[in-house]
Amino acid sequence: MKYVLSFNLNGLPVDTLVKATDTLLDVLREKLNVVSPKRGCDNGDCGACTVLVNGEPVRACLTIGLTVAGKNVQTVEGLQQDGKLHPLQRAFHEHYAAQCGFCTPGMLIAAKALLDKNPKPTREQIVEGISGNLCRCGTYVEVVEAIQAVAAGKYKE
């Protein structure tokens, strides 16, 4: 049994056929070929699949696909605006905040969710904001510095 799932993905409407058991991660990666959310653990532990649903960061692997019907889903594919990198993307690049890069999309989304709500976070609030995202290469220091640089206004247009 399959259902039609309609939602807004990075500002554009999409429709796709899904099973009731398909997670949002399955829908994005396997059905829509939107691969920035990574399947690191498929178990809610690593945060590599973090996406925004109506502005809230969620683990796509723990979110049943059908629950996003009619909602706005944002991924790293939608971060660039008018062909320009998002300030967080520039800051991550220039601060070497990605090593193997596998956790990076989830980190960027977690960072965006934080700054959207709290544009001037303290270091502790940044650490808290990315505490659900694991990086096995250990780039946490650079990730925090990159987010601090954006919060300090160093990457304005």
Add this chain to the structure above:
Amino acid sequence: MAEYVGQPVLRYDGIGHVTARTRYVDDIQLPGMLYIKVLTSPVHKGIIRHLDTSAAERMPGVAGVITAKDVPGKNAYGLIPDQPVFTPEHIRYKGERIAAVAAVDEDTAMEALEKIKLDIEEQEPVFDPFKAMEPGAPLVRPEGNVWEFNSGKTRKIRFGDVEKGFAEADVIVEGTYTTATNDHAPMEPQVSVAYIDETDRLAIYTVSQDLYFHLGMLTAIFNLPMNKIRYIGGTVGGGFGSKNDIHCDHVAGLMALKIRKPVKYRLTRREETAYTTKRGPWTFYFKDGVKKDGRIIARYVKTVHDTGGYAGMGPYVVDKNSILVAGPYAIPNVWVDGICVFTNKPPASSMRGFGIINGTAADQLQTARVAEAIGKDPWEVHFINAWREGDLGATQFKVEAAGLIEAMKRAAELAGIELPAHLKAMSSRGR
């Protein structure tokens, strides 16, 4: 050159990472791609008495089933090629591969696995390497449970005369240290995509850290010359040594060769943690002969490394550990016996340093114990014994460009430790 020296250079792949344009292997989807799941052994040790895959082959949605019978070349791989892709008979660890199914999706492939009839005669396993070395222990391997180096059942390092050193020592300090199994846990799980390309070559997208090591092993498994395999790598979502061993490419490649369709084989985090190669556990026994002035004049080390059911890089890991386990010290008398033991566990292999850091952890604990025994600060013992330019290591290599004293001084500075003047005055250039 001048504009680069001393200047940070942005990563060539950095933009790919922050835009998520970097394509990892699991991001690749090919038209008509099928998904593989593997039937693994539910027991730690046993013999396969009967294997019948016919019901799985007939199931709707299944495109193919492969077992040991479908390996056209050598059913063995590894740095020491002793591990079968699919075991034909003997099971040496829980999680060993027996058969693989390719189906329209992973759910269907898993349903098909349940239709495979498997009859295993379970045998008594052994998990403790010390028990595995006892006479009459269950045999993990027909040739015995202790790896045969070219120097026999131990990797031997012999330098000077340890017994003479112990006789001349003021104090004898002994210690036993253990380190546990570690999983690499890269963020990107093990995965492979294989298909037959437009020139009839077998193409494989790999997460390998060692493309040419693995390409060589794959030619033997597939019985294909190198120019018939297109091995596409370069993007690794973390490896830490886990991707020094093949986990998926052989299975995906064999399936693509048999069914001539694109396939993806990926491990779940649970499968990867439970069944793939590990940093194997170690036991270290140290016996040091020490002078009251802080000099270690004799060091005996016996190590036992548990390499699981197959060699993996275990013997190589024991080699590297044996060379370096006595520590970066000018000890005139050194005796090391390194032992590599098979048990009914997933194979141990490479992980970040090939056993060196396990040895260093044990050496550091032992050297601190030496300091305690003679009432000295551990820094003092490290500085007194540290290699100087021109010293001989235990394998008789001459130390060149020595910098340990300077590195320790800098470490103390960074840690906010004020070293006494006589240590600060020391140098790697002389004693």
